[in-house]
Amino acid sequence: MVGALAPAGAVDGEAPGGTTVEQQRRRAQRRHVVSRITLYVVAIIAALLAAFPFIVEGIITFKRDQDLFGPGNNPFVYNLDPTTEHLDFLFTDTGFMTFVGNTLVVGGCVVAITLLLALPAAYSLARLPLRWSGALGITIFLVYLIPPSLLFVSFSRLVANLDLQDSKWALVVLYPTITVPVSVWLLLGFFKSIPRDIEEQAMVDGYSRLAAFWRVAVPLAFPGIVAVVVFAFTLSAHEFLYASAFVSSSAEKTVSVGIPTELVLGDVFHWQELQAAALLVALPIAFVFNLLLERFVSGFTMGAVKG
């Protein structure tokens, strides 16, 4: 790359206009250094802007009340000794662990239901002879666009009729309305990317179509399944509208509603507990996403390109 920038006349060490190869190279090098510095500066600014509230969350988690509320106190340093009393309070005297537990239960159930419904549907649309499979695939994806703000009106009657008011199980019933359409779309792309020959060979070897699906296609679509699991699980931690509309008792809340509602008592914000809780939920999810990012990107584009 650097060599390519030197003009052809410079081969013998003397470039036109009196500049030597040495000068050319130095200029290219300087340009390279400048571009690297710009890159790092932009990267650091982007990271700081994105992480700014989380950095502050991390700092104030360990702040004493007098430090936090002291007028004019520097918010980014400890003006008084840091303390873990608020963190202890979060774990022992608030519903935080209950919210985390509820989120895990709801997330686990939603993942299971989503896979149970979406895996066979996606395989069927990708592989089996259905005349309207293309249109059906797109229709299922478009279902995702129907806004929850409209659906919750009907759901509030549905939840009442199912006698699931104020129960996390209402969320287990409702969340797949969001996860199933997206997951069918995602898995459709993964199944289409598996060569047909592999399953056909298995069927020649005596597998039934169902066995070929379960024993051959599903294991090969494993990256897609991982993406679906992560997506369905994080949705259960993210979703706010249904969770706040249909669950109001503290014992049944999930993290996204429990933390902002239960750690604010009337007008009193328990800032340290609140921010510690938000950070403790945010970090693990970001970690998992970071590990699976490439897989997600390729999954979504595959679904789109080959849908």
Added chain:
Amino acid sequence: MRAGPADRDGLLARLMLLPAIVYIVALVAVPFVVAIAYSFSDVTAGNPSYDWVGLDNYRANWDDPVFRRSLWNTFFFTAATIALTVVLANIVALVLTTDFRGKWVVRLLVLLPWTTPAALGAIAWVFMLDSLLSPIDWILQQLGLLGDGRHMVWLGKSGLAKGSVIGVQVWRLVPLAAVIIMAGQTAIPDEINDAAAVDGAGFWRRLWEVTLPLTRPVIAVAVLFGAIVTFTDMSVVRVLTNGAPVNQTQVLASWAYVKGIDGGNLAQGAAVAVFLLPLLLAATVAILRAVRRWEVT
């Protein structure tokens, strides 16, 4: 091909598809129709019997200044969010598709706003923008831009509160858009960029004449997803401002919630949310056209 196995496959195809279809029809299609039917009725949480009232709810909403402000805010917030997000996401995507030391950490931090539940991201900003404790105010004070002991009261003034909502939406959408755009940028063959570099094209020329034109389709996808997410989101407004000051920052989704759940008037809530449909319909058409274009190429 013999008829037997193909027929069996056809039956199996329907059986495998059936559970998902039944679930989607029962829990999305039917509730969707019911919700629209509710918007022409007087159904409330307390009194679920259905009486047709025609366009009364729509008329009542239209006469309500808060509804009209919510409608305007929804479009305004979405447009402003998308415009800022596209520019910033392209920059972030360019950075993250380049190799450098510490990229892993930068990527993790940049992703945080998107992977954090929106309500919890918003609660972090409630502190950042607090009327007394705001660390941003403190920085402004140190820089001399804000007098000692004075405060911006970000969430208490109409203009600043609207700006704050847009700011938080941009903050949480840039990572999503950047990830989508990255997928497009990594798909550009290295030879094209190398060839342009050999021809003497500098960074800006390559950006304008190679990268941006070639990633236009994915940028469109990012815009589409970003618009849908912002347009239908109620959690940021709900947690950050809860409509404050006096319903100045209400959007359709949050106002539908206030009407339907807080107020128990399901019919009017539905009539508010119905106004989300035209834009989503437009998005649907755009997606279908994009899909068709992909299938052609």
